[in-house]
Amino acid sequence: MKAVLALALAVTAGLGPTDFPLQRLLKDPDAARTFDYWRLRERRGPEAIPPLRTLSYAAMGLKENVPETRCFTDAETEVQAGLKGVESAISSMQWREDRDAAAGAVRRLDQALAALMAGHSSGDVALDRAIQPFLNRARTDKTARGRELALRVAKDQAIRRAYGNQALLGPLSPLAARLTNQRIAVRACRIDADNVAWIKREVRSRGxxxxxxxxxxxxxxxxxxxxxxxxxxxxxxxxxxxxxxxxxxxxxxxxxxxxxxxxxxxxxxxxxxxxxxxxxxxxxxxxxxxxxxxxxxxxxxxxxxxxxxxxxxxxxxxx
Structure with a gap:
């Protein structure tokens, strides 16, 4: 790990603190979302980006290409999406268009899932049909424990059915779809973490x-x-x-x-x-x-x- 980090530092030695203010970006989701990542590879090429990802993971206290031990924060998510986006994009214009398309898709997803959990249609008939039995049990189960469980499974299943769901996300380019899936994965991670903490308490205290x-x-x-x-x-x-x-x-x-x-x-x-x-x-x-x-x-x-x-x-x- 030290050797990889040393190589990353060497490759990025030409960048000043204003070129890539990583520590600030990792603390500020809005700044991380709107930062111009394209300038990091301009005149350097896409090969300039992997070392920056290595540095960002080290700053996050995680190891790259190793299963994460925790969910990303919003700021961390935006930094990783920004770096992966500019590495894959073929032009500044394409990166900006795909970045904005992904952001719009995630907004639509959040609105659709919020509507679904509130008892309305998500806009996707197939998703509504799949989640409705859980929502019904969340309202009608004979025990409060059973109702809470059903609601949690509804969220678990809804977020997993969001990947690649054009009815919710709209048509996306391959890069925009990857950037969208990154954000969906973070939402799924948080839902899972909350659900695991809950059911662990329930089972250990009540069987x-x-x-x-x-x-x-x-x-x-x-x-x-x-x-x-x-x-x-x-x-x-x-x-x-x-x-x-x-x-x-x-x-x-x-x-x-x-x-x-x-x-x-x-x-x-x-x-x-x-x-x-x-x-x-x-x-x-x-x-x-x-x-x-x-x-x-x-x-x-x-x-x-x-x-x-x-x-x-x-x-x-x-x-």
Whole structure:
């Protein structure tokens, strides 16, 4: 890390404090959003930008190309979007147009999601249909705990359905879409962090959302929040132990246990058991390493999952 930072300092030695006032930008979201990042690569070329990103990550107390241990602040988000934007852009005009388009898309998204959570249409019929069951439970569940849980899952699902959603964001160029997704990712990070803190308190003080007491939908909602707690694998492992005991009593869906088992395995660098975790490569879905590929379909059937081939066929991969 010291060598990389030293190289970055050497490459950027010609920049004065007024050229790239990094410390000020990292404290002021408005200044970070309106700063003229293009001048950082003007006459220097796009190769001038990666060292600046390295410096910015160091100033943020994070390591570049390593999973973040916390969510970005608004100012940090704008600095990273600005640097990545000018590195990819082919002209000052294109960068400014795409920067402004991304900012507009995020404003529309925030307005749409606020309307949705208030009981109105987001402007996307498919999104409204997907989120409405959670919002209904947030109003009608028989327990305050269940209502809060449903509302949190509504936010979790809504932000994840925002990526690439033209009905909410409008048509965007590839660069504007990337800049928009950066900001969506920060919003998702904050929602996840808040949800994890909440469900951790709930489960540790009041126990799991057992099916017999809260119903299958609430139990699945609670599992979903744990499934998305990738930044806290210790907590995911704690929930996995709970679900292992509860599935023999019929208090959790065995599929929930299977998905979380694989999530924890993948997050800790171990082979998964049920093949639920994977990615896309060359336009095709692939499965992360398995404990036993010969028995995976048998193991999946035991918890009520379809074959691995059928499961992977459900995914649409885009290069």
């Amino acid at each position: 799991w959302f057992e099916i017999s007491r809260y119903g299958r939908e609430a139990e699945k909602d609670a599992w979903l929040l744990a499934q998305h707690a990738d930044g806290d694998v210790t907590f995911q492992t704690e929930i996995l132990t709970r679900l292992d005991a509860l599935q023999t009593k019929g208090e959790t869906d065995p599929k929930n246990y299977a998905y979380l088992y694989d999530r924890v395995a993948t997050n800790t660098g171990r082979p998964q058991r049920y093949g639920t975790q994977g990615g896309c490569r060359d336009g095709r879905r692939f499965t992360f390493p398995l404990e036993d590929s010969a028995k995976v379909d048998q193991l999946r059937a035991e918890v009520g999952l379809t074959t691995l081939a059928e499961y992977n066929a459900r995914f649409t991969c885009r290069d």
